[in-house]
Amino acid sequence: MRYFLLLFLFASTYIAQIIDTNKIDSFINKTRERLNLQTGFSISVVVKDSIIYKKGYGYIDIDNKTNTTSETPFYIASATKSFVAALNKILMNEKVIDIDEPISTYLPDFKFQTKPLDTETISIRDLLTHKHGIVSLPAVLRTAFTGDYTKEKLFELYQNAEFTGVNFKYSNDGYVFNSLILEKVTGKTWQNLLEEKIFIPLEMNNTSSKVSDYTSLVLPKAYSTINGEIRELPFLKEDKTMHAAGGIISTAEDLSNWLIFNLGNEEFNSKKILPKSDLDEIHSAQVNCEKTFWKYNRYSYGLGWYLSDYNGETLIHHFGGYTGAKSHISFMPEYKIGIVALTNDEGDGYYLTEIAADYVYNLFTGKDADQIAEEELKIILNNQEEANSVEKEEKSKIKSDWNSELLVGEYYSEDFGQVVINENLHLKFGNLNGDLIPSDNKKFICDLKAFRLKVEFTEEDGKVIELILHGPTSLVFQKVK
Structure with a gap:
């Protein structure tokens, strides 16, 4: 049985904490059995500047029995936003942009047609914290789903955007619009900037914003498991639908480097990326948002991260979901622990990312991890029958009157x-x-x-x-x- 002795400073007291990684492995295996899952699942646990546990479970291709590993690349969807927000702070640190400047500074010829949307009063910070009031369903659909757009078309659509108020309203619009600004200012796409400023310095060698950088044999197939019945779904992402609000493919191992950086390590292998003061700002409350997801009481949004309470502990996180893809990236700053959990199952495996992460956090913080996990798992088990009935909606026997x-x-x-x-x-x-x-x-x-x-x-x-x-x-x- 392997143990890791973890020493960290909390509340001015050194605490020795022992994690049995075999217990994590056993819990995930048993939970997957109870949920009848064969689909892929990848997890990594980071403490301070080290990975203490990493493993893949199940298959990324069930028919061919292709195993999942901690190096399997998954689409992380909206978890991309935390990367793009950090990119803006890096560029600000380099004096390329100032996120507190109005967007008119960078797009002087651009004007909104709908009042009170005004380029003089909306800042880049507003775009990154979802309090800009801009909404363009056409732009979101085209960038995330259909891929039918040009840069010029996006500017046109955002000129005619609707106004939704200046309170927090989560959407893709702020980040997509921000990417247009970054390209205008730097002459580089948001994809190239992420690679140059974040992926390469953090040695995220298996991470990209382009689907074409991977072969179909490497990428997980998309699935939905309902009561043990597996349905294969099409992998819908292509280069054209990888956007700045949801456009990264990465691995549990690479994302561990991202967490190590976010846990306050200014340097990564002697490469300085951002001062700790900037990281603190990224993780600090920027706008109130009383929301609940799963068991996390989200009370604020920072720069690309949610701030939440989970069982009395501060949990900073951002997740992502899309057809046959789910990502969980989170950390507890007080304990210097972070978790990456990824899956290619949008059915009963969807919340395994949360259940597994919660188990590790509760184990680490001395709570009754098994009891809490059982309560959380019951939510999934109780919902299976209802979800199964939805899946069986398929081919209706109703005949259409249409020719x-x-x-x-x-x-x-x-x-x-x-x-x-x-x-x-x-x-x-x-x-x-x-x-x-x-x-x-x-x-x-x-x-x-x-x-x-x-x-x-x-x-x-x-x-x-x-x-x-x-x-x-x-x-x-x-x-x-």
Whole structure:
């Protein structure tokens, strides 16, 4: 049995803490068995400046039994935001930008059309802390899902953005817009800047913002496990849909270097990246946000990080989720411990990242880790039956009253781009696609894998003239062909 003796300073007292890593391994294996998981899971635990535990579980390709390791690259989705926020502070430290300057300083010719949005009053800091009030669903859909955009088109869409108020409102918009500013100022893309300023100095050699840097054999397949039934999903990400609010692929080992840096280590292998004072600012409360995710009571947002309370301890974190991908990156600053947990399962394996991390944190801080884990696991087990019924919604037996030939064709929206429906009633929306399944006589459901949408058509004089996709808001497309 292996033990690590950990000495750290807390509340002016040196505490000797022993972690049995076999206990972590046993817990994860047993939990995966109880959840009937074969999908991939990768975890790394960092204390101060060292990795004390790392391991991969399950498969990134179930059919071919390709094992997961701590070096398996996973898409980390919105956890990208903490990297981009740090990048802005690095550039500020180099006097390239000032995050407290209004965006008009860097985009003097850009103007919002919707009041009270004003480039003179919105700062880069506002963009990074989600209190800018800018919302452009077309820009978010195009950058994260369809890939149907140019830089010029994004500027046009943001010129016509809506205003949502200046209180905290989490979205991708601030970070996508920030990336346009960074490219304008530096002449380099946000991807190149991240590689130059963060990935290379932190020796994150298996990390990239480009899907094309990996072969399909290396990247995990996307899955959803419901009550032991495994459904393979398409891997929807491509270079064009990797954006500054969610555009990094990395490994548990590489992300451990990122955590070591965030745990207050100004230098990484003698390379200085940011002063500790800047790191402290990044991790400090910037805006209030009374939110709860899982068991974490989020009370504030810093620069790319949530500040939360978990069982009486401060937990700083950012997670990410997308079709068949989930990332958990967190740390407890008082204890100098951080955890990376990654999976390719959006079903019953989705919250394993939290359950496993919570177990390690509770073990480390002297709480009843097994009892707390059992209570948390019951949440997943109790929800399995309901989730399973949702999965069985698949092919409806309802027959549509539509003549399918009328629905076939191309539809276009100036804001959202193009939708194509073929003769098999298969809908393609940029990088998203799925079958139209009748939900009643005149309506359909389309499972785009990233999300499900209700679909309606408008008819006039015996012809279909309009397609409407109903989600959080309605997207209207005119039939053009």
